[in-house]
Amino acid sequence: MEYALVLFCGIIAIATAIMVVVSRNTVHSALWMIGNCVIIAALFLLLHFPFIAILQVIVYAGAIMMFILYAIMMLNLRHSDDSADIAGNISMGRYLILALFFVGVVVLGIGFGPMALQGSMTEPAMMKFGEVELLANYIFSEGLIPFELVSVLLTAAIVGAIYLAKKD
Amino acid sequence: MADHQNIYLLLSAILFTIGCGGVLTRKNAIVVFLCIEIMLGAVNLVFITFSRANTSPEGIFMVMCVMAVAAAEAAVGLAIFVLLYRKTGSINIDKFNLLKW
């Protein structure tokens, strides 16, 4: 049952991702991207990480994608000057490199992944592990400095964004 | 659960490759940007999967950081796009070769 669910979500995620890439309309791309984010969140949920799943929906689908839609709106891009997109002038070399890349990542990932398995895989242990408490403990103990640094990064990004977008 | 692991990894590899292909082929800067988000999502999925498999919180924490970075990137990147569009009337990345000296 769960396996089928994972498979289903995966297929939808791939489909939405492809739609993002191939859509002619930028707005459509953005909307497909929201779908993709939500599906990824569902996958997180299936991995028993409810908190991260919620975070994913809020930050990606809620904040970032809204950002992008706003930007599209401001730039007034619909079909834009993107007419020569995808088609034609992309050389075969790029697709070849992409294919090789994919094969390489799969071979490396699938082959290498099981070696990393360590933790206990019982259902209760997993449930407990996914709780916010664990993450919170980590953030405010070992991960404190990176966490604060991330906040500094966000602040800097905001300042930068304001400076750039400001009408001079 | 654990045996689904390979499915997750495969899925993220596929997603990553799709995003990568978008980055390499699309000319619209915003679409390129969206493709980068897809790649980030794929990476997040890998992190989560391994975090689960190893029961270590670092993976989850990493995901949070990636999200923050993505947010920062979105803010700055979109600001740059707006600026570019204002100056040149286009965000077609093939029209800019500013990196060339």
Add this chain to the structure above:
Amino acid sequence: MFDYVWLIPILPLVGVMTNGFFGRRIERSNKKLVHWIGCGTVGLAFLVTCLLFLKMLGLEPDKRLYDFTWFTWMASGDFSVAIGYQIDPLSMFMCMFVTGVGFLIHIYSIGYMWTDEGSYFRFFTYLNLFMFSMINLILADNFVLMFLGWEGVGLCSYLLIAFWFSDKANAVAGKKAFITNRVGDFFFAIGMLLLLVNLGKHGVWSLNFSDVFSHASLLSPGLITAICLLFFLGCTAKSAQIPLYIWLPDAMAGPTPVSALIHAATMVTAGVYFVARCNILFTMSPLAMQVVAVVGALTAFFAATMALTHNDIKKVLAYSTISQLGYMFLGLGVGAYAAGLFHVLTHSFFKALLFMCSGCVIHAMSGEQDMRYMGGLRKKMPITFYTMVIATLAIIGFPGFSGFFSKDEILWKAFSSPSGNSMLWLIGVLAAAMTAFYMFRLIFMTFFNECRASEEVKKHIHEAPKSMTFPLIVLAFLSIVGGLIGIPAALGGSNLVEHFLEPIMGLGAGKIFQDAAGTAVLHEAHAAAAHASYMTEYILMAITSTIVLAGVGLAYMMYMQKRTIPETLAQKFPVLYKLLLNKWYIDELYEWNVIKPLHSFSRFLWQVADVKIIDGFVNGTARFFMRCGGMLRNIQTGYVQRYAVTFVAGTVAVIVYYIFVLYI
């Protein structure tokens, strides 16, 4: 007292600094200050020299050697060179007349160069620099410092010959002088290094004169001959001897005071000074001595023949200088160092005087140097005329004048000394006769008969200003009485010069430089010379004087009475006349045998070796990297996506690597 010797070179250097750095400004505000500085510094140097000279006269002859070391110039291992000055009779003797005559010529230059606008300070700067170098050359206590002076005077010679460098002929003459001197300097330097290396083998890492001379006996005779010949080759360039004399006639392109100071009185005698300084080395090598004597005699003779037909007043004097220098070397070559140096002294008086007189004449003739367009200047320029006649009498060796004593001394030694012979004497006498002929030809053509100048020039003929005539009179006086200090014993004199120089020459040197080599040889020479009777000397003297007077008479006949004779002679012996007029075609010989091959070789080096091979290699390297860069720059398109592609390709490479590492 002798510690103040550093003042002598430093004073002219002060003049160089002041005039060299601020000259343009000084000249603009107060032109007189320029020559006050220029002459004043040299005058003071002369004064210091005089004081030191007097001080030296008061000392015992054996104690007249003083080495003043100022500071170490350079040091390398055991070998070090100091800026040091050696005060001994020889250096004081040279220094006296160099500063003295130099001072007079500086004064003369005031009048001569006064009208030269804008470069007045430059002239005095160069002159002072020359004095500085020359004094260094003379006073140096080691070969290296001497070589510095040697090169310095060469440089000044070049600068002053090409003083009016806007005229290309002058610049070319300067170059010729410089390059010819370089050839000589090259051999000189090789000789010096040979000396250093071979002395070093015996543990004597020094080029100090006293060290070298006292250890000279360590070297093998063949080596000494080689060193002496190399040195002598250097001297032939500096002192205009065969085979490197060719630059001196062209050097007359410079202003006349320069010709007087550098190319007659002082610089060209540097070679004579050097051979005299190294007399211990030369004495040890009879072969080298023989070469010096023969070259000197031949130069004296050939230069005299070249002077016979020339019409340029300064060129005639230039050839006579070469001829007289030949005499000096003849004297040195037969072991009569004192006689050679005595001739240096008297020659510096009368030759400087001759040049300065010719300068006055040229000045009066508005720059005309061709004697065919002169004549009849006797009445218009009496001072110049009388002083020049005195100088001429001195140079031809008219009995009683200074040149008589010195020249006769040399000829006598050439005849009597063990290394001399009657052949050398005969050549010398013939050259003396020719000297008498061409010098009086010069006098007659310039000062007698009718004036052949154009009307325009005639109007401007005038006696030179006082600043120019004053040195003439002083030098004329010296030309007459200068010989008195060296009257030989045969004429009842005591030959003061020889006695003064004795401590540093031959026998006496043995006392000063302990263990000096060649003392035994000198003993023999001395003994042999003493045995010759006065009778022979009188007879030879009489013969010489007669022949000289015959030369004068011939000149009188040809250029005063029957002035058609020269032309008839030229027509009768066209080959000989042309040969003489063209200086035996020596210049052409050099041109074809040395300069042309060198030129084409240089051309080959330039156009093939340098441009094609070396430049080709360098440019080829550059072009190779440019091509590579050109190819690589295609990668840098500036398009982000292409970079991204490259980036992904790189990632693929890394992944492939990992797959290989992990699974295979």
